[in-house]
Amino acid sequence: MAIRRSILSFAICLLGIVCNAKLQAQELVHLQTIEEFDSQGRPVPIGKTNVDLLSFLEKSLSIKISVKRVPWKRAMDNALHNDILLMGMSITQERAKKYSFSDPINANGNWLITRCDASFKFNTLQDLKGKRIGIVIGTSAGEEFDKQINVLFQIDNDSGAGISRLQKLLAKRTDAIIWYGVTTDVREMQSVINQRFAEWDSVNSKLNPQPFCVLPKPISIVYNHFAMRTNEANKKLLARINQAMAKGRKEGAIPSLRATILD
Numbered sequence: 001m002a003i004r005r006s007i008l009s010f011a012i013c014l015l016g017i018v019c020n021a022k023l024q025a026q027e028l029v030h031l032q033t034i035e036e037f038d039s040q041g042r043p044v045p046i047g048k049t050n051v052d053l054l055s056f057l058e059k060s061l062s063i064k065i066s067v068k069r070v071p072w073k074r075a076m077d078n079a080l081h082n083d084i085l086l087m088g089m090s091i092t093q094e095r096a097k098k099y100s101f102s103d104p105i106n107a108n109g110n111w112l113i114t115r116c117d118a119s120f121k122f123n124t125l126q127d128l129k130g131k132r133i134g135i136v137i138g139t140s141a142g143e144e145f146d147k148q149i150n151v152l153f154q155i156d157n158d159s160g161a162g163i164s165r166l167q168k169l170l171a172k173r174t175d176a177i178i179w180y181g182v183t184t185d186v187r188e189m190q191s192v193i194n195q196r197f198a199e200w201d202s203v204n205s206k207l208n209p210q211p212f213c214v215l216p217k218p219i220s221i222v223y224n225h226f227a228m229r230t231n232e233a234n235k236k237l238l239a240r241i242n243q244a245m246a247k248g249r250k251e252g253a254i255p256s257l258r259a260t261i262l263d
Helices: 002-025 048-061 072-081 143-147 165-170 186-200 202-207 232-251
Strands: 027-034 063-070 085-089 099-115 132-136 154-158 176-181 212-214 220-229
Touching: 027 072, 048 063, 048 099, 048 232, 063 072, 072 085, 072 220, 085 099, 099 165, 099 186, 099 232, 132 165, 154 165, 165 176, 165 186, 176 186, 186 212, 220 232
Parallel strands: 027 063, 027 085, 132 154, 132 176
Antiparallel strands: 085 220, 099 176, 099 212, 099 220
């Protein structure tokens, strides 16, 4: 009896050691992505689709992903000095010199928001001539847009992607701001933005309940990716991520890329 108890105790101990070793051996991946704030200035959690994607990758690759949200420019700078996985970066020629990219995660439109009392027609970048456009520092609205910064138009940099950016627009410090989102219903997007601003600034919203208009044509539609500074180990991790995403999309475990692209 004593021998059985000893064997059982040894087995439990051995199991604990094995489990602990597995936990210790689990690869830890540090991920950073852009921070956002709600109408009360509180950090906005990552959306469910992205949370589900990260959970899927953790299970598929047997890794643990530690998520931190910071201003986007800081995240990019951090990733150049450390092996940090960035989530939500679009590819530009300049970025491709410094970072390696995964296959696309999703796509988003870069929309122009104006004051409704000072709206303008937008069909091409030429329609932005002489204007001042608000943009989150470190982000890209597409390479054609980026090339025209301080050439065709000026930009006003915002450190974060929160609803407070609209205050600059209302104060006439910019002619428009770029808003990032996946949508095919501009009217719904406009309604949500005005509603969120009303929660943030009830005084101005009582005077004008619908101050902001979303122009119907986006400046661009860009693909977003995971990205890391370029080295062999990081390339291998991104390749593993690509394989997992391809398998997950094929099996329906995560949404297809098509589901995120605007028509």
